[in-house]
Amino acid sequence: MKHLPxxxxxxxxxxxxxxxxxxxxxxxxxxxxxxxxxxLGFRDSSIPFSYLDxxxxxxxxxxxxxxxxxxxxxxxxxxxKLEVKLNxxxxxxxxxxxxxxxxxxxxxxxxxxxxxxxxxxxxxxHFLTASRFVSKKANKLDKIDDLKGKSVVSTxxxxxxxxxxxxxxxxxxxITIIPAKDHAEAFLMVETDRAVAFVMDDIxxxxxxxxxxxxxxxxISSDAFSKPEPYGIMLRxxxxxxxxxxxxxxxxxxxxxxxxxxxxxxxxxKIPPKGLNLNAPISPELKQEFAKPSDSPDPDSxxxx
Amino acid sequence: xxxxxxxxxxxxxxxxxxxxxxxxTLTLTGLAGLGGVIFGTLIALMRLSGFRSLGGIAGLYxxxxxxxxxxxxxxxxxxxxxxxxxxxxxxxxxxxxxAFTSSLVTFILFEAAYFSEIMRAGIQSISKGQPAAAQxxxxxxSQTMRYVVLPQAFRNMLPVLLTQVIVLFQDTSLVYxxxxxxxxxxxxxxxxxxxxxxxxxLFAALVYFxxxxxxxxxxxxxxxxxxxxx
Amino acid sequence: MNYHWNWGIFWEPAPNGTGTYLDMLLSGLVLTxxxxxFAWIIALVSGAVVGVMRTLPSKxxxxxxxxxxxxxxxxxxxxxxxxxxxxxxxxxxxxxxxWLKQIPNAPFYTAAIGIGLFMSARVAEQTRAGINALPRGQxxxxxxxxxxxxxxxxxxxxxxxxRIIMPPLTSEFLNTIKNTSVAITIGLxxxxxxxxxxxxxxxxxxxxxxxxxxxxxxxxxVVVIAMRFLERALAVPGYISGK
Numbered sequence: 001m002k003h004l005p006x007x008x009x010x011x012x013x014x015x016x017x018x019x020x021x022x023x024x025x026x027x028x029x030x031x032x033x034x035x036x037x038x039x040l041g042f043r044d045s046s047i048p049f050s051y052l053d054x055x056x057x058x059x060x061x062x063x064x065x066x067x068x069x070x071x072x073x074x075x076x077x078x079x080x081k082l083e084v085k086l087n088x089x090x091x092x093x094x095x096x097x098x099x100x101x102x103x104x105x106x107x108x109x110x111x112x113x114x115x116x117x118x119x120x121x122x123x124x125x126h127f128l129t130a131s132r133f134v135s136k137k138a139n140k141l142d143k144i145d146d147l148k149g150k151s152v153v154s155t156x157x158x159x160x161x162x163x164x165x166x167x168x169x170x171x172x173x174x175i176t177i178i179p180a181k182d183h184a185e186a187f188l189m190v191e192t193d194r195a196v197a198f199v200m201d202d203i204x205x206x207x208x209x210x211x212x213x214x215x216x217x218x219x220i221s222s223d224a225f226s227k228p229e230p231y232g233i234m235l236r237x238x239x240x241x242x243x244x245x246x247x248x249x250x251x252x253x254x255x256x257x258x259x260x261x262x263x264x265x266x267x268x269x270k271i272p273p274k275g276l277n278l279n280a281p282i283s284p285e286l287k288q289e290f291a292k293p294s295d296s297p298d299p300d301s302x303x304x305x
Numbered sequence: 306x307x308x309x310x311x312x313x314x315x316x317x318x319x320x321x322x323x324x325x326x327x328x329x330t331l332t333l334t335g336l337a338g339l340g341g342v343i344f345g346t347l348i349a350l351m352r353l354s355g356f357r358s359l360g361g362i363a364g365l366y367x368x369x370x371x372x373x374x375x376x377x378x379x380x381x382x383x384x385x386x387x388x389x390x391x392x393x394x395x396x397x398x399x400x401x402x403x404a405f406t407s408s409l410v411t412f413i414l415f416e417a418a419y420f421s422e423i424m425r426a427g428i429q430s431i432s433k434g435q436p437a438a439a440q441x442x443x444x445x446x447s448q449t450m451r452y453v454v455l456p457q458a459f460r461n462m463l464p465v466l467l468t469q470v471i472v473l474f475q476d477t478s479l480v481y482x483x484x485x486x487x488x489x490x491x492x493x494x495x496x497x498x499x500x501x502x503x504x505x506x507l508f509a510a511l512v513y514f515x516x517x518x519x520x521x522x523x524x525x526x527x528x529x530x531x532x533x534x535x
Numbered sequence: 536m537n538y539h540w541n542w543g544i545f546w547e548p549a550p551n552g553t554g555t556y557l558d559m560l561l562s563g564l565v566l567t568x569x570x571x572x573f574a575w576i577i578a579l580v581s582g583a584v585v586g587v588m589r590t591l592p593s594k595x596x597x598x599x600x601x602x603x604x605x606x607x608x609x610x611x612x613x614x615x616x617x618x619x620x621x622x623x624x625x626x627x628x629x630x631x632x633x634w635l636k637q638i639p640n641a642p643f644y645t646a647a648i649g650i651g652l653f654m655s656a657r658v659a660e661q662t663r664a665g666i667n668a669l670p671r672g673q674x675x676x677x678x679x680x681x682x683x684x685x686x687x688x689x690x691x692x693x694x695x696x697x698r699i700i701m702p703p704l705t706s707e708f709l710n711t712i713k714n715t716s717v718a719i720t721i722g723l724x725x726x727x728x729x730x731x732x733x734x735x736x737x738x739x740x741x742x743x744x745x746x747x748x749x750x751x752x753x754x755x756x757v758v759v760i761a762m763r764f765l766e767r768a769l770a771v772p773g774y775i776s777g778k
Contacts, residue, residue, distance in 0.1 A: 116738075213500060517609035
């Protein structure tokens with residue numbers, strides 16, 4: 001009997017807490033709770049971040065990170081079941097589809113920069129890469145100026161095609177820029193000699209070359225269009241509650257050492273569908289980033305200590 | 306010339322091509338055709354209704370849709386439909402709409418403009434005696450339309466409507482620009498993944514050709530069977 | 536609606552160094568018109584020839600004409616462009632294929648020829664309808680006068696047939712203009728393509744597409760008015776639509 005006041009206070013506190021919680025759900029979290037589903041955007045050929053395996057299922061480094069985020073969201077919203085819907089995106093549709101609500105998270109190889117942060121938000125960086133170009137060894141192209149007057153392809157909607165366009169104008173190179181719908185199509189253009197070079201993030205180029213019919217025939221330029229820039233998983237802007245959950249999930253993943261293990265799974269071991277091993281050891285800058293996760297768009301902030 | 310082509314890639318991907326790609330294409334064609342004819346008939350009726358404002362709006366809609374390339378309309382609706390959904394349902398954020406739904410809405414609204422012109426010609430070709438006789442019998446406007454005019458118009462224009470459906474079938478290939486997996490999109494994915502452009506595109510062309518040819522042949526047979534002299 | 540509107544985007548410089556975003560769109564417009572005109576010339580010439588072939592007394596010509604029309608009508612335009620752009624260079628001998636692929640502006644020529652041939656099937660059907668719409672007496676009178684088949688077509692049938700089919704030909708020309716947008720898939724950055732590029736660089740989706748829509752409407756209006764003038768200028772007094 002003497003516990004009754006205690007129980008009363010506890011009950012009141014519990015009720016107040018659950019009330020407060022229920023009022024706080026806004027934006028994406030509210031939508032996820034109401035519909036019981038979260039939609040992830042995936043790429044079809046951004047190896048090994050987000051791509052389709054032989055049975056057309058999306059897999060990859062970024063996909064695994066996203067699934068960990070989904071687990072954290074499920075825990076945070078205290079849901080028994082959370083349906084995960086998958087929606088294909090390309091470089092040029094990812095931002096509009098995120099903004100218009102078709103997807104809730106974009107799990108791919110999207111570069112985090114200040115320009116894009118005007119439209120959408122990024123969570124903690126999961127990779128760093130610079131923009132280079134791949135070409136056939138026989139053409140002996142290594143520096144950006146070697147591309148003068150030639151046909152060069154890049155994927156629409158990427159920072160790479162923008163950098164190529166700007167370099168072309170600034171250095172007066174007279175390059176014919178061919179936009180491709182996605183990375184596989186662009187690489188095919190180089191393979192079939194329709195373009196002499198493909199400008200893209202060097203890790204994606206390395207993966208495409210490794211998986212091609214004749215890896216030895218291609219070479220990646222030493223010249224880069226940019227400093228190593230960060231990749232981040234995208235989410236909608238102006239949604240602080242959701243961002244908190246996502247940032248928390250990614251930070252926990254990276255600092256716990258599981259992030260490094262995930263990295264090794266995709267970059268140091270055999271990956272589907274052809275079982276090739278990219279053999280790309282973790283760079284000191286990325287190790288630093290995993291130890292201290294950040295979502296900064298500034299490439300200079302990722303220098304190794 | 307054909308020595309280093311690997312036509313086996315077609316056989317290996319037949320399941321994916323037809324079960325995923327072709328079902329998407331055919332379902333989209335069927336549903337968009339149905340929706341387009343229904344909505345198009347509505348628009349035609351609006352234009353012929355005799356109310357200036359209704360006719361004006363319908364006319365503007367048809368002119369707009371017919372002046373724009375389908376590719377542009379596809380882009381518009383792909384990005385716009387979730388916002389429309391938000392406005393319609395009054396929710397706080399853009400509605401989640403999948404690729405199929407957005408394509409369906411696009412094609413229904415786009416093709417409706419073309420179907421409405423066909424139905425309008427069909428309705429106008431019915432002799433004035435028909436609605437006059439219906440009125441004499443005491444039927445209301447909607448009864449006249451439902452039981453007298455529209456069935457005849459529909460029957461007269463059936464071949465033209467079906468030809469437009471064949472055009473719609475071919476137009477669905479344009480969802481390629483958004484990487485939406487219809488039949489052509491599926492063939493492209495396999496082509497790019499395996500580097501087999503020639504084989505897959507030739508096969509896709511052949512399939513489209515055979516289906517369209519068979520369908521137009523069917524329409525021509527239908528035309529001779531239902532033709533009747535006034 | 537968390538979309539940030541910015542109608543001033545048109546006056547901001549585009550990243551490809553050629554000026555403002557508006558300049559990008561206008562250069563796309565010019566390319567659309569150039570491609571459409573080039574394709575239309577191909578369509579008119581080949582379509583007229585095929586249409587005439589379908590009405591000739593010779594069975595072989597009629598059948599060839601029929602095959603041409605069926606071939607180009609039963610495949611989507613997109614698939615046809617892919618065949619010309621991706622498949623043809625691979626089927627030709629190595630050296631020719633390579634040359635084809637390295638032509639500067641390959642997408643432009645491929646698009647113009649591909650769209651031109653696609654539309655030629657429709658022009659052929661219109662021409663055939665136009666010729667068949669003429670009274671049979673015309674052909675007979677020409678024969679009675681001693682004109683050969685070629686002369687009959689050149690001086691009697693075709694001039695009138697073309698005037699009859701001018702309205703449907705106008706809509707076919709408008710279709711040609713609309714079909715140029717399909718060529719963005721083979722890398723031709725015409726008006727729709729530039730609108731898409733603008734959307735990708737500036738993230739202003741609706742502004743970019745609204746501008747493209749208005750430009751297409753403008754093209755439509757101009758073409759319809761121009762064709763009306765042409766029709767009036769070429770009309771034969773006292774015949775069908777002539778004054």
